[in-house]
Amino acid sequence: MNDLPRTNLRILMSADTLGGVWDYALELSVQLSRFGVRTALATMGRPPSAEQRRAAAAIPGLELHESDFRLEWMPDPGDDLELAGEWLLGLERRLRPDIVHLNGYVHATLPWSAPCLVVAHSCVLSWWAAVKKEPAPAEWDAYARRVREALHAAASVVFPTHALLDAMTALYGPLPQAQVIANGRDPQRYRMVEKEALIFSAGRLWDEAKNMAALNAVAPELDWPVIAAGDWQRPDGKGVRPEALHTLGVISASEISSWLSRSGIYALPARYEPFGLSVLEAAMCGCALVLGDIPTLRELWDGAAIFVPPDDHDRLLSALKALICHPGRQRELALAARRRAMTYSAERMGRAYHLLYCRLLQPQTTLSGSSRYEVPCAWATSINR
Numbered sequence: 001m002n003d004l005p006r007t008n009l010r011i012l013m014s015a016d017t018l019g020g021v022w023d024y025a026l027e028l029s030v031q032l033s034r035f036g037v038r039t040a041l042a043t044m045g046r047p048p049s050a051e052q053r054r055a056a057a058a059i060p061g062l063e064l065h066e067s068d069f070r071l072e073w074m075p076d077p078g079d080d081l082e083l084a085g086e087w088l089l090g091l092e093r094r095l096r097p098d099i100v101h102l103n104g105y106v107h108a109t110l111p112w113s114a115p116c117l118v119v120a121h122s123c124v125l126s127w128w129a130a131v132k133k134e135p136a137p138a139e140w141d142a143y144a145r146r147v148r149e150a151l152h153a154a155a156s157v158v159f160p161t162h163a164l165l166d167a168m169t170a171l172y173g174p175l176p177q178a179q180v181i182a183n184g185r186d187p188q189r190y191r192m193v194e195k196e197a198l199i200f201s202a203g204r205l206w207d208e209a210k211n212m213a214a215l216n217a218v219a220p221e222l223d224w225p226v227i228a229a230g231d232w233q234r235p236d237g238k239g240v241r242p243e244a245l246h247t248l249g250v251i252s253a254s255e256i257s258s259w260l261s262r263s264g265i266y267a268l269p270a271r272y273e274p275f276g277l278s279v280l281e282a283a284m285c286g287c288a289l290v291l292g293d294i295p296t297l298r299e300l301w302d303g304a305a306i307f308v309p310p311d312d313h314d315r316l317l318s319a320l321k322a323l324i325c326h327p328g329r330q331r332e333l334a335l336a337a338r339r340r341a342m343t344y345s346a347e348r349m350g351r352a353y354h355l356l357y358c359r360l361l362q363p364q365t366t367l368s369g370s371s372r373y374e375v376p377c378a379w380a381t382s383i384n385r
Contacts, residue, residue, distance in 0.1 A: 009037045009357055012097035012114070014088065014104055016045035016071050017052060019204060020277045021103050021121055023253070024183055026055055026062075031184075031350020033060040037357075040095050044069045044084055044104075051252055065091060072106045072143065073124050081146075085110050099357050108150035115360040118154040122274045123147055126167045130272035130294065131208045148172045155360055158353075160275035163295035179356065182300070183275045184349030185284060187342055192286035193261045195334075197224045199320065200263035200287070202256055202278045205232040205247065206239040209272035211292060211310050216242035218317040224324055227263070229256055260285035264330055265323055271310045273297055283341035288333040290319050300344075304336040 011032065015025035022043075029039040038061035047066050048056065056064045069084035070077040085107050092100060092113060100116045102108055108118045125144055128136035136144070151157055151172050159165040160183045169175055203210040205228055212228060219226040229248045233239040241247060248255075256278075260266065266282030270292040273279070279301065283289060289305035291297045298307065306323070308315040323330045 007036055007354070007358065009035075009099065009361075010095065010097045011037060011039045011099050011101050011357070012042065012088070012092055012095060013039050013101040014042045014044065014107065016103070017043050017048050018045045018071075020275075022048075022052065023277055024121070025103060026059060027183075027185060027346050028350060028353060029059050029062050030186070031346050032354060033062070034350065035354050037061065037354065039063070040065060040091065040097065042088060042091055043067060045071050055253070072104055072146065075139075081106055098361060101357075102154075105150035106146045108154045109146075115155040116153070117156050117158065117356070117360065118150060119158045119160075120151075120164060120168060120274075121160070122164075122272075123168060123171075125171050126164070126274075127209055127272050129167070129171075144171075151175055156356065158356070161296045161299050163299050164274045166295075181349060181352045181356070182344050183277060183280070184344050184346040185277065185280050185341075186346040187284050190257060190281060190284035191261055192334075192338070195264040195286070195330075196262045197324075198259075198263040199224050199226045199265045199267050200229075200259050200282070201226065201245075201267050202229040203268070205230045205242060205245075206234045209270060211269045211271050212242050212245065214269045214310065214313055214316055215267055216244045217313050218320065219244035221317055222320055222324070224265070224320075226267070227259060229259065257281065257285065260287060263287055264334075265290060265320065267316075267320065268292065268297075269308055269310050269316050270294060270297065275300070280341055280344055283337035286334045286338050288323055288330045289337050290316070290323070301337065301340060304333070304340040306333065 013025060015021050025041060032039060040063045042065045044067050046068050056062055067087060070080040072081060088107055089110055097114050100112050100114050102116065102118050103121060105118060108116050124140055125136050156177045156179055157175050158179045158181050162180050165178055165180055201215060205212045215226055226245050227248065228245040229251050231250050232241045232247060260282050266287035267290040268279055273294065274296055276297060279289060289301060291301060291305045291307055292310040293307035306319045308319050
C-alpha cells in the first residue's frame with residue numbers, strides 16, 4: 001500500500017454485530033487505517049460482545065458507537081428503523097464524515113450531507129428466491145420497497161460478487177452505479193498446520209441458507225467427526241440443535257482459526273451465500289473445500305473446490321467420503337484453495353474501497369452513465385464486465 005497516498009478521510013460506517021458484516025467491517029477498517037482513514041463504526045442489532053469491543057479497540061483510528069436497534073431484515077422492526085436513522089444522522093452532524101458507508105440499505109434515503117455508499121451483503125428477497133425457490137411473501141413488500149429506494153438513492157452500490165449483483169438487479173432493477181469489490185482477509189492471520197481427521201463448518205446454524213441440515217443428515221455415515229461453530233438458536237430464541245454435529249456454539253475468531261488450521265475439510269453445502277468469509281478463511285488455512293453448487297461460490301472457487309447440489313445428500317456424502325479416502329486429492333484441493341484465497345486479500349479490498357471513496361469525493365465525476373469510474377483493481381470492477 002505504500003505506493004498510494006495517505007489521506008485524512010473520516011468514514012461513518014454502519015454494521016450489525018450478528019454475523020459476517022461485523023468481521024468485514026473490522027477487516028476493512030484495519031486496511032483503511034493504513035491510508036490514514038479514520039472510521040466511526042455505528043453498530044446495530046445488539047450491543048457488541050466483550051470480544052468484539054476488544055477487537056475494535058485494537059484498530060487504529062476506529063471509534064465504536066453502539067446501539068441495539070433492530071435490523072431491517074428482522075421481522076417487524078417497528079419504529080427502530082426510523083429511530084436508527086435519526087441516530088445515524090445525529091452521528092453525521094457531530095462527526096462530519098467525508099463518506100457515509102452503509103452496510104445495509106434503508107438508511108441510504110436519509111438526507112445525508114456526505115456522499116452515501118451502500119454495500120450489498122445479502123437481502124431477504126434474494127435469500128428467499130435461493131432458499132425457498134419462490135418469491136418472498138407479501139409481508140416483505142415494504143422491505144422490498146425500502147431496499148429498492150435505497151439502492152437507487154446511493155451514490156454507489158458495492159457487491160462482493162457479480163452473481164449477487166445479477167440476482168439483485170433482477171429483483172430491484174438496473175443499478176448503473178454498481179461496483180463489484182470482493183471481500184478479503186489478511187492471510188497472515190491464517191496458517192496451515194498438520195491436518196487432522198476433522199470436517200469443519202461455521203455460520204448461523206439456524207439459517208436455512210447455510211444448509212446445516214444436509215451436513216447433519218450425512219454426518220452419521222462419515223468416519224470423520226463434523227464440527228460446526230455458530231449459533232443454532234434464532235434471534236427469537238427458537239431453533240433445534242443439529243444432533244449429529246459436534247456443535248461448538250458461538251466461539252471467538254481465534255478459536256475458529258484454530259479449528260480451521262487443523263481441519264482437513266471445510267464443508268458448506270450452502271443454498272445461498274453472497275460471498276462466504278468463512279470459506280475464504282478455510283481456504284487460507286489450507287482446508288479442502290466442499291461447497292454448495294451455487295453461482296456465487298462457483299464464481300469465487302471454481303477449479304479450487306468440489307461442488308455439490310445443496311439438496312443432494314447422496315452427492316454430499318460421496319464427495320466427503322472420497323476426500324477422506326484419498327488424502328492426495330485432499331491435499332491437492334487444499335493447495336488450490338489456498339492459492340485462490342491469496343488473491344482475495346484484505347489489502348486489495350482496502351485499496352479498492354479507498355480509491356472508491358476518493359472518487360466519490362470528486363464532484364466533477366459521476367459513477368453512473370458513460371463517465372462511470374472503474375476502480376483499477378483486479379477485485380473491483382464496474383457493472384460492465
